[in-house]
Amino acid sequence: xxxxxxxxxxxxxxxxxxxxxxxxxxxxxxxxxxxxxxxxxxxxxxxxxxxxxxxxxxxxxxxxxxxxxxxxxxxxxxxxxxxxxxxxxxxxxxxxxxxxxxxxxxxxxxxxxxxxxxxxxxxxxxxxxxxxxxxxxxxxxxxxxxxxxxxxxxxxxxxxxxxxxxxxxxxxxxxxxxxxxxxxxxxxxxxxxxxxxxxxxxxxxxxxxxxxxxxxxxxxxxxxxxxxxxxxxxxxxxxxxxxxxxxxxxxxxxxxxxxxxxxxxxxxxxxxxxxxxxxxxxxxxxxxxxxxxxxxxxxxxxxxxxxxxxxxxxxxxxxxxxxxxxxxxxxxxxxxxxxxxxxxxxxxxxxxxxxxxxxxxxxxxxxxxxxxxxxxxxxxxxxxxxxxxxxxxxxxxxxxxxxxxxxxxxxxxxxxxx
Amino acid sequence: xxxxxxxxxxxxxxxxxxxxxxxxxxxxxxxxxxxxxxxxxxxxxxxxxxxxxxxxxxxxxxxxxxxxxxxxxxxxxxxxxxxxxxxxxxxxxxxxxxxxxxxxxxxxxxxxxxxxxxxxxxxxxxxxxxxxxxxxxxxxxxxxxxxxxxxxxxxxxxxxxxxxxxxxxxxxxxxxxxxxxxxxxxxxxxxxxxxxxxxxxxxxxxxxxxxxxxxxxxxxxxxxxxxxxxxxxxxxxxxxxxxxxxxxxxxxxxxxxxxxxxxxxxxxxxxxxxxxxxxxxxxxxxxxxxxxxxxxxxxxxxxxxxxxxxxxxxxxxxxxxxxxxxxxxxxxxxxxxxxxxxxxxxxxxxxxxxxxxxxxxxxxxxxxxxxxxxxxxxxxxxxxxxxxxxxxxxxxxxxxxxxxxxxxxxxxxxxxxx
Numbered sequence: 001x002x003x004x005x006x007x008x009x010x011x012x013x014x015x016x017x018x019x020x021x022x023x024x025x026x027x028x029x030x031x032x033x034x035x036x037x038x039x040x041x042x043x044x045x046x047x048x049x050x051x052x053x054x055x056x057x058x059x060x061x062x063x064x065x066x067x068x069x070x071x072x073x074x075x076x077x078x079x080x081x082x083x084x085x086x087x088x089x090x091x092x093x094x095x096x097x098x099x100x101x102x103x104x105x106x107x108x109x110x111x112x113x114x115x116x117x118x119x120x121x122x123x124x125x126x127x128x129x130x131x132x133x134x135x136x137x138x139x140x141x142x143x144x145x146x147x148x149x150x151x152x153x154x155x156x157x158x159x160x161x162x163x164x165x166x167x168x169x170x171x172x173x174x175x176x177x178x179x180x181x182x183x184x185x186x187x188x189x190x191x192x193x194x195x196x197x198x199x200x201x202x203x204x205x206x207x208x209x210x211x212x213x214x215x216x217x218x219x220x221x222x223x224x225x226x227x228x229x230x231x232x233x234x235x236x237x238x239x240x241x242x243x244x245x246x247x248x249x250x251x252x253x254x255x256x257x258x259x260x261x262x263x264x265x266x267x268x269x270x271x272x273x274x275x276x277x278x279x280x281x282x283x284x285x286x287x288x289x290x291x292x293x294x295x296x297x298x299x300x301x302x303x304x305x306x307x308x309x310x311x312x313x314x315x316x317x318x319x320x321x322x323x324x325x326x327x328x329x330x331x332x333x334x335x336x337x338x339x340x341x342x343x344x345x346x347x348x349x350x351x352x353x354x355x356x357x358x359x360x361x362x363x364x365x366x367x368x369x370x371x372x373x374x375x376x377x378x379x380x381x382x383x384x385x386x387x388x389x390x391x392x393x394x395x396x397x398x399x400x401x402x403x404x405x406x407x408x409x410x411x412x413x414x415x416x417x418x
Numbered sequence: 419x420x421x422x423x424x425x426x427x428x429x430x431x432x433x434x435x436x437x438x439x440x441x442x443x444x445x446x447x448x449x450x451x452x453x454x455x456x457x458x459x460x461x462x463x464x465x466x467x468x469x470x471x472x473x474x475x476x477x478x479x480x481x482x483x484x485x486x487x488x489x490x491x492x493x494x495x496x497x498x499x500x501x502x503x504x505x506x507x508x509x510x511x512x513x514x515x516x517x518x519x520x521x522x523x524x525x526x527x528x529x530x531x532x533x534x535x536x537x538x539x540x541x542x543x544x545x546x547x548x549x550x551x552x553x554x555x556x557x558x559x560x561x562x563x564x565x566x567x568x569x570x571x572x573x574x575x576x577x578x579x580x581x582x583x584x585x586x587x588x589x590x591x592x593x594x595x596x597x598x599x600x601x602x603x604x605x606x607x608x609x610x611x612x613x614x615x616x617x618x619x620x621x622x623x624x625x626x627x628x629x630x631x632x633x634x635x636x637x638x639x640x641x642x643x644x645x646x647x648x649x650x651x652x653x654x655x656x657x658x659x660x661x662x663x664x665x666x667x668x669x670x671x672x673x674x675x676x677x678x679x680x681x682x683x684x685x686x687x688x689x690x691x692x693x694x695x696x697x698x699x700x701x702x703x704x705x706x707x708x709x710x711x712x713x714x715x716x717x718x719x720x721x722x723x724x725x726x727x728x729x730x731x732x733x734x735x736x737x738x739x740x741x742x743x744x745x746x747x748x749x750x751x752x753x754x755x756x757x758x759x760x761x762x763x764x765x766x767x768x769x770x771x772x773x774x775x776x777x778x779x780x781x782x783x784x785x786x787x788x789x790x791x792x793x794x795x796x797x798x799x800x801x802x803x804x805x806x807x808x809x810x811x812x813x814x815x816x817x818x819x820x821x822x823x824x825x826x827x828x829x830x831x832x833x834x835x836x
Contacts, residue, residue: 019753022779023776023777096776102798104796104797104798108787108791110797110798113775115779117809117810118779118809196633200809200810201809201810215614215637216637219633219634221639221640221808221810221811222639223810239832242831242832245832245834246832246834249834249835253834253835254835335437357531357827358441358514359441361440361533361536361825362825363825363826364825364826364827364828365825365826365827365828366828366830367827367828367829367830368829368830368831368832368833369526369828369829369830369831369832369833369834370833370834370835372834372835373526373828373830373833373834373835374826375835378522378835379522379528379826380520380522380528390639391535391536391618391619391823392535392618392619392639392641392810392811392823393639393810393811395823395824395825395826396824396825396826397826405809405810405813406813406814407779407780407781407782407783407813407814408781408782408783408792408797408813408814408815409775409782409783409785410782410783410784410785410787410791411785411786412784412785412786412787412791413660413786413787414657414660414663414664414786414787415786415787415788415791416663416664416667416671416787416788416790416791417667417671417672417788417790417791417793417796
């Protein structure tokens with residue numbers, strides 16, 4: 001069978017599955033998720049043995065240790081995967097919520113009801129746990145999922161999907177609700193991206209290259225996460241002890257994440273009092289500092305920051321530092337260089353706090369808190385399928401609600417258009 | 419200058435405008451809209467004289483009467499355009515609304531604030547009034563607009579834009595907030611569609627051909643309206659007098675619109691009692707009926723409906739009629755043939771009304787009301803930039819809220835990621 005037809009058939013199966021899961025009750029979905037968790041734990045040996053095939057192949061191909069680590073399933077990771085399914089079962093079901101309802105002058109009542117999106121395509125790389133995580137969130141929100149994982153994890157993914165589908169079927173949910181493209185050709189992804197009208201949304205998860213390729217080729221709407229070039233601005237009226245803790249946390253707590261700080265902006269009024277102690281503390285844990293001329297005049301013997309550096313997502317223990325003359329200059333800097341992911345101000349000044357919140361256009365804007373808190377769990381969404389740097393449909397951490405849309409519902413008693 | 423550079427420069431101007439309009443207060447935006455309305459009325463002669471150039475050119479090119487009518491500006495239409503601007507000024511401003519706010523265990527307060535999307539590209543055909551209408555809605559929601567109208571209306575559009583920009587500037591809003599691509603090459607549209615990261619959203623307004631071309635070529639998210647293949651299902655427990663009025667209104671009141679009924683589904687239990695009078699009434703106003711075999715056995719001398727007819731958006735006085743054995747068959751029919759735009763049930767049965775509402779997946783689902791009511795004004799949104807048949811971001815009538823997105827805002831007092 002040719003690739004195009006193969007992918008089309010899979011997508012049609014997913015679409016059938018979507019109608020089934022869309023009409024499943026919360027109890028039915030929750031019971032299925034809990035049983036999936038049990039089945040994953042019960043069939044752990046099978047998973048580990050399939051996973052070994054992937055690891056052996058990766059070793060033969062000489063793939064990096066980091067990649068092989070991401071690929072590896074062991075008992076602990078399998079238990080975490082199962083636990084994730086149980087946690088999603090425990091979350092409230094967004095489907096069917098009526099977000100607003102109002103009456104019109106002609107007597108009809110109009111409301112907006114939250115409903116599933118339909119078929120969601122997930123395109124991802126080597127982590128097999130994404131298979132279970134993404135599936136559980138999509139199913140809970142009443143959607144079918146069509147999965148296309150990286151070829152490195154093909155055996156592991158097939159094994160996970162087979163377990164999930166077995167349970168779905170036993171629980172009266174059409175298996176198409178969990179559809180896996182078990183074809184490794186890159187063309188299969190390209191064919192998926194053309195199936196507008198069958199697949200409703202694509203969520204790519206992985207590196208920037210994958211995400212750009214998906215966005216450029218997709219006719220289907222894409223929710224994506226590019227990079228996080230995040231800022232903390234230390235205002236002249238900051239509590240400097242708080243500022244130091246926030247900046248340190250934002251840079252150092254986990255530098256490889258998208259919401260870690262890449263550039264620290266410091267008001268010139270407090271720069272001399274703040275920078276020496278702060279930068280020494282950073283250097284003490286191995287952070288490489290790249291400073292603007294003013295920073296270097298206060299704290300010599302550091303590299304000079306370049307224009308390009310300001311656009312960079314280091315994901316590493318490297319920090320740009322710039323002294324600005326006031327908040328306006330900080331906001332200008334952020335408007336120019338930020339990836340609009342997470343930006344923070346540290347200040348005790350009410351007016352500047354409110355202006356910063358309003359004028360900085362990022363997925364999350366913080367007053368007196370670390371950018372590292374931009375996260376679905378930290379914000380209380382209960383789950384997270386990613387952080388969107390888009391502005392359309394979802395922005396910032398995406399939980400179950402972001403995997404739904406709304407439809408208008410109308411209760412009438414004979415209303416006509418005049 | 420080459421086309422690519424030309425369009426890029428325009429988009430950059432719009433992006434500058436976006437920052438200016440995003441931070442404008444409601445009063446400033448409203449004052450500008452009201453003054454734009456005044457200026458349009460004051461400079462009506464100039465508009466009409468520029469419009470004459472377009473009409474003369476259209477006549478020379480032998481374009482259709484219908485198109486020339488859509489193109490024509492006269493005093494009445496100019497007054498309506500101005501009135502539209504005033505009405506948008508009177509609507510509540512969606513920007514800055516905090517849709518929800520909650521506290522986290524670590525003491526930080528998290529909220530979602532409604533903010534402008536940024537730069538919205540409008541690609542449209544011959545109607546010059548779209549220039550003012552779309553601009554007013556985008557500006558009110560704090561967005562810059564980048565307009566690309568049909569070449570038939572180039573002189574009219576330029577004249578309208580020039581008036582709007584003059585007022586914007588006088589009111590302290592960066593002119594880039596209203597940017598017009600005054601270049602007629604088709605390539606200019608293609609270049610626009612590549613400017614991901616500068617233009618945030620594309621809304622095409624026009625025929626299916628335009629919309630498909632935009633969707634297939636855009637790297638920027640697109641909100642679109644394909645077709646409306648709408649259904650009314652007359653259930654066995656319908657009030658047959660109400661059913662007749664609703665079906666008649668849905669088909670006849672304005673058959674050329676996307677929310678007019680194309681197929682009437684009738685429960686077989688009441689088909690013999692309902693169809694003869696209903697179909698006679700339709701024929702009385704010139705509706706061509708295409709019936710299924712059962713319909714034809716009850717009401718002979720009508721054409722037989724084909725499978726293809728069920729997919730058709732007639733936008734005309736033609737109606738498919740199918741007798742179904744129960745609501746399940748009606749829902750199956752709608753799932754297969756509907757464009758998921760507007761679908762209605764007429765019934766007095768509580769259980770079936772609720773099931774139909776839940777199980778039919780369309781942008782608006784009606785109980786006992788005409789599909790013709792699927793409209794932003796009828797629903798009370800106060801305005802409408804179109805009806806989205808997409809599921810991502812906006813579904814159904816799009817008002818001002820749909821021209822915004824949200825960002826997370828966080829009030830902390832030193833919270834860190836543990």
